[in-house]
Amino acid sequence: MHNDKNNFMKRAHVFFILFWLFVTTAASAQPKDNLLCLWYDKPATNWNEALPIGNGKLAAMIFGGTFTDEIQLNEETIWAGGPGNNILPNVFEPIVEIRKLIFEGKYKEAQDLSNKTFPRAAPPGASYGMQYQTAGSLLINTNQKGEIKNYRRQLDIATSVATTTFEIDGVKFKREYIASIPGKVIVLRLTADKPRSINFDLGMKTPFRDYEKYTKNGQLYLTGLSSSSEGKKGKVRYQVRIVPKIEEGTVSAGDSLLKISNATSVTIYISIATNFVNYKNLSANPDERNTTTLKNVTGKSFDALKAAHTGAYKKYFDRVKLDLGTTSSVNKTIDVRLKEFATNYDPALVSLYFQFGRYLLISSSFPGSQPANLQGKWNHSLNPPWDSKYTVNINTEMNYWPAEVTALPEMHRPLFKMLEELSVTGSESASKMYRARGWNFHHNTDLWRITGPVDGGFYGMWPMGGAWLSQHIFQHYLYTGDKNFLKRYYDVLKGVAMFYVDVLQEEPTHKWLVVTPSMSPENTYMSDVGISAGTTMDNQLVFDVFFNVIRSAAVLRTDKKFSDTLQNLISRLPPMQVGQHGQLQEWLNDWDRKDDKHRHVSHLYGLYPAAQISPFTNPELFEAAKNSLVNRGDKSTGWSMGWKVNLWARLLDGDRAYKLISDQLSPASMEASGQNGGTYPNLFDAHPPFQIDGNFGCTSGIAEMLMQSHNGAIHLLPAIPVVWKSGSVKGLIARGGFVVDVKWNDGHVTYLKIKSALGGNCRLRLPNILASKTVLTQANGANKNPFYQVPEIKTPLISKKASLGGIKINEGMLFDFDTKAGSVYEFVQK
Numbered sequence: 001m002h003n004d005k006n007n008f009m010k011r012a013h014v015f016f017i018l019f020w021l022f023v024t025t026a027a028s029a030q031p032k033d034n035l036l037c038l039w040y041d042k043p044a045t046n047w048n049e050a051l052p053i054g055n056g057k058l059a060a061m062i063f064g065g066t067f068t069d070e071i072q073l074n075e076e077t078i079w080a081g082g083p084g085n086n087i088l089p090n091v092f093e094p095i096v097e098i099r100k101l102i103f104e105g106k107y108k109e110a111q112d113l114s115n116k117t118f119p120r121a122a123p124p125g126a127s128y129g130m131q132y133q134t135a136g137s138l139l140i141n142t143n144q145k146g147e148i149k150n151y152r153r154q155l156d157i158a159t160s161v162a163t164t165t166f167e168i169d170g171v172k173f174k175r176e177y178i179a180s181i182p183g184k185v186i187v188l189r190l191t192a193d194k195p196r197s198i199n200f201d202l203g204m205k206t207p208f209r210d211y212e213k214y215t216k217n218g219q220l221y222l223t224g225l226s227s228s229s230e231g232k233k234g235k236v237r238y239q240v241r242i243v244p245k246i247e248e249g250t251v252s253a254g255d256s257l258l259k260i261s262n263a264t265s266v267t268i269y270i271s272i273a274t275n276f277v278n279y280k281n282l283s284a285n286p287d288e289r290n291t292t293t294l295k296n297v298t299g300k301s302f303d304a305l306k307a308a309h310t311g312a313y314k315k316y317f318d319r320v321k322l323d324l325g326t327t328s329s330v331n332k333t334i335d336v337r338l339k340e341f342a343t344n345y346d347p348a349l350v351s352l353y354f355q356f357g358r359y360l361l362i363s364s365s366f367p368g369s370q371p372a373n374l375q376g377k378w379n380h381s382l383n384p385p386w387d388s389k390y391t392v393n394i395n396t397e398m399n400y401w402p403a404e405v406t407a408l409p410e411m412h413r414p415l416f417k418m419l420e421e422l423s424v425t426g427s428e429s430a431s432k433m434y435r436a437r438g439w440n441f442h443h444n445t446d447l448w449r450i451t452g453p454v455d456g457g458f459y460g461m462w463p464m465g466g467a468w469l470s471q472h473i474f475q476h477y478l479y480t481g482d483k484n485f486l487k488r489y490y491d492v493l494k495g496v497a498m499f500y501v502d503v504l505q506e507e508p509t510h511k512w513l514v515v516t517p518s519m520s521p522e523n524t525y526m527s528d529v530g531i532s533a534g535t536t537m538d539n540q541l542v543f544d545v546f547f548n549v550i551r552s553a554a555v556l557r558t559d560k561k562f563s564d565t566l567q568n569l570i571s572r573l574p575p576m577q578v579g580q581h582g583q584l585q586e587w588l589n590d591w592d593r594k595d596d597k598h599r600h601v602s603h604l605y606g607l608y609p610a611a612q613i614s615p616f617t618n619p620e621l622f623e624a625a626k627n628s629l630v631n632r633g634d635k636s637t638g639w640s641m642g643w644k645v646n647l648w649a650r651l652l653d654g655d656r657a658y659k660l661i662s663d664q665l666s667p668a669s670m671e672a673s674g675q676n677g678g679t680y681p682n683l684f685d686a687h688p689p690f691q692i693d694g695n696f697g698c699t700s701g702i703a704e705m706l707m708q709s710h711n712g713a714i715h716l717l718p719a720i721p722v723v724w725k726s727g728s729v730k731g732l733i734a735r736g737g738f739v740v741d742v743k744w745n746d747g748h749v750t751y752l753k754i755k756s757a758l759g760g761n762c763r764l765r766l767p768n769i770l771a772s773k774t775v776l777t778q779a780n781g782a783n784k785n786p787f788y789q790v791p792e793i794k795t796p797l798i799s800k801k802a803s804l805g806g807i808k809i810n811e812g813m814l815f816d817f818d819t820k821a822g823s824v825y826e827f828v829q830k
């Protein structure tokens with residue numbers, strides 16, 4: 001009896017523990033699931049509420065409607081026009097004349113001649129770039145009625161699966177959507193918990209005027225040709241093919257609809273193909289391509305495809321984990337969290353936004369695809385803002401800022417391929433426009449790899465596209481140490497350098513070598529005049545172009561003579577200058593206005609993404625850069641705020657960087673356009689309108705707040721805001737191939753793990769002392785690790801009118817330890 005009672009008590013105790021565990025896990029299941037989940041309690045009514053999925057080549061926006069659902073579709077090579085560059089004939093002489101006018105101080109005349117030579121609207125024979133175009137939308141129309149209960153729509157970025165669930169008349173419906181990476185298709189799965197209760201019409205809509213829509217063998221087709229634009233005939237032939245497979249029930253075909261009746265589950269395979277082979281070849285057969293793709297997937301179940309897709313995705317996504325803390329806000333829908341962000345501390349929204357940037361990069365720039373354009377790959381229009389092209393006076397570069405540091409170097413590859421192609425088409429602009437060797441392009445390109453000026457003489461006369469975009473090649477080398485890669489792309493880098501060797505001009509005042517005509521992107525120093533010589537950004541870019549080739553040639557033991565030439569030219573470039581307001585001068589002359597709020601902060605390229613301005617080696621420039629950024633202000637377009645997060649991180653001011661994140665995470669109005677950026681309910685960045693660069697810029701900015709790897713060392717917690725009291729990040733990549741995990745508390749590193757992929761000296765800049773069995777020695781002199789070579793820049797010129805007060809920063813402590821390739825080193829707070 002006694003024993004029984006005891007047993008009963010024991011069992012009751014165990015039961016209680018189990019019950020308690022059940023209750024607590026059930027309660028915490030929601031928040032944990034929500035950490036990497038964008039979720040909502042209503043369908044999207046606007047495209048900026050719909051949820052993006054993509055596998056690089058294909059992309060879709062999921063509206064998650066109940067009675068009717070829309071899945072807007074993109075295929076990355078559906079662009080207006082066709083092959084061909086956009087170089088205007090006979091522009092060399094005007095360019096020489098423009099240079100002369102600039103050097104004579106006749107700036108207005110120079111701008112006028114530039115505008116006349118390159119008119120605002122594309123002249124015959126020179127397109128200003130083609131439009132990236134939607135493939136149309138898949139429509140699900142259930143013709144159902146009834147009350148909707150328990151609605152939830154979500155995008156799980158931990159697995160890359162979107163899901164909509166809801167109940168009508170006691171039947172639970174579920175729709176799952178993936179853009180399968182290995183399967184190369186978009187797949188939908190519709191299920192219900194009551195047999196034979198799925199009924200809908202499957203149709204398509206498209207904004208194209210000339211297209212064909214039909215059904216054949218139980219499949220739905222949409223075919224057509226991309227648009228003609230600016231005298232370029234639309235030549236991309238596309239075919240969208242949709243194949244439903246049902247479990248029970250029937251499929252019947254109408255002219256341009258498939259009717260699904262009384263099914264228990266339906267899997268819908270969507271394949272889209274075009275005739276595009278590469279930027280000069282359109283000889284593929286879209287029908288054959290779709291047949292092959294579909295043959296590989298239609299025999300596979302949704303669950304098998306989903307498992308394979310998620311596996312392929314997680315291989316990249318899981319490399320980095322970020323924990324900034326969690327609050328009860330994670331139980332709210334994203335639209336509400338965005339509205340509350342300014343007033344309700346929600347660090348998990350920042351970590352979600354960071355990981356969403358990584359999700360978007362994997363989904364829009366998977367190896368083998370085109371690079372991510374202004375909208376990644378998500379575009380519902382035939383004529384999107386700025387054509388959804390590649391704008392390279394900031395935007396395309398920003399798309400790739402997170403690629404290396406957040407451990408997604410493979411996603412960088414599509415950009416390298418585009419650079420290789422531009423080095424071919426860009427030799428035409430170099431030779432015909434400038435009579436120069438090598439290659440260049442201007443501030444835009446498109447699927448056809450155009451390299452001439454776009455949007456006229458004001459915006460377009462900026463011959464620096466190759467100089468900036470090709471930095472990504474050398475940066476990839478600095479992170480990965482991949483010499484074969486560097487060898488393969490060396491000629492691309494050398495071609496850019498060659499172009500500037502040939503076009504640099506001696507300016508009359510100081511005899512410095514400068515690029516002209518050019519501009520500090522999109523900004524003016526006089527009313528409507530931006531054309532100039534030797535802008536600060538150009539000088540910084542040419543410096544990096546030459547320095548990268550010198551370093552690459554040394555690594556590859558080649559081209560000694562060419563390196564010497566470049567070294568000699570570097571010594572003749574202008575130094576950076578501090579102007580009368582204590583600012584980093586944007587132009588060669590001290591023309592900056594203190595109240596200039598322009599969205600571009602081009603002269604701060606030297607601070608970020610480049611590493612020419614350092615608080616440790618040139619504090620005056622560091623202070624001047626800070627003054628420039630303070631004057632520019634915070635609020636601006638989405639990408640501008642994204643850039644400023646990185647810049648404030650480089651200025652080692654975590655609180656100000658966090659303020660910029662807050663500005664970026666403020667709700668954007670759906671219809672607005674202009675200069676007030678923010679974030680849409682689907683977490684897409686608003687320029688406005690939607691532009692993806694701001695997402696990527698903010699993602700890399702958050703990484704820069706946590707860890708930086710220039711200035712000769714890995715700098716840990718360089719810009720942690722006070723509000724991020726404790727947290728952890730795993731898997732960030734530092735230059736020289738170091739994988740970094742850090743935990744912190746109150747601005748101190750409490751735990752550090754470094755995995756060395758390449759070996760070599762590891763120099764740490766630390767906020768506090770660490771203990772380990774690995775001996776840390778105090779660092780002295782330059783870092784021996786070649787990936788940490790610090791550029792030697794010229795002593796800046798400082799205006800007599802500038803009053804600089806000096807800077808106060810926490811320098812931290814520098815330690816060295818030697819690493820072996822493949823080894824792991826752990827440290828704890830002392």
Ligand code: FUC
Nearest residue numbers: 374386391395522637687
């Ligand atoms: C640059 C910016 C604009 C816009 C456009 C696509 O020209 O100045 O703000 O982002 O690119």
